Amino acid sequence: MTTTPGTLEDLHGVRVLRCTPDGPLLDGEQAALDLIGDAMGYDAELVALPVERxxxxxxxxxxxxxxxxxxxxxxxxxxxxxxxxxxxxxAESSALRDFVHETNQGSHIWFLADEDALAARLRP
Structure with a gap:
């Protein structure tokens, strides 16, 4: 059963599960497992989750x-x-600013301003 409303999209050769802004919040391990399960069900490599979620x-x-x-x-x-x-x-946390900066240096978890930034990140 899919818990994450969204669509599958191929973005520069990467299968992306693009989630809608409405839906369950990412608020812990179970929510993460639900998103991962949905991604696997769609055979997606990446979940694009709006910050509102x-x-x-x-x-x-x-x-x-x-x-x-x-x-x-x-x-x-x-x-x-x-x-x-x-x-x-x-604005509320310098530790969070550092965390986001460090995380964005990697290839697995990103915090991106908008869809254009995601497309640019995935561009070969």
Missing amino acids: VADEFFRLKSGVAGAVMQKFVNYRVRLAVVGDLSRHL
């Missing part, structure tokens, strides 16, 4: 939600791109 606790690093969620995506080898305006969250 990410729970506030995720952005409070001390909560541990971000680490737990990210570990699930890495373990199951499904990439995650959180797409949208993070400025409100980034």
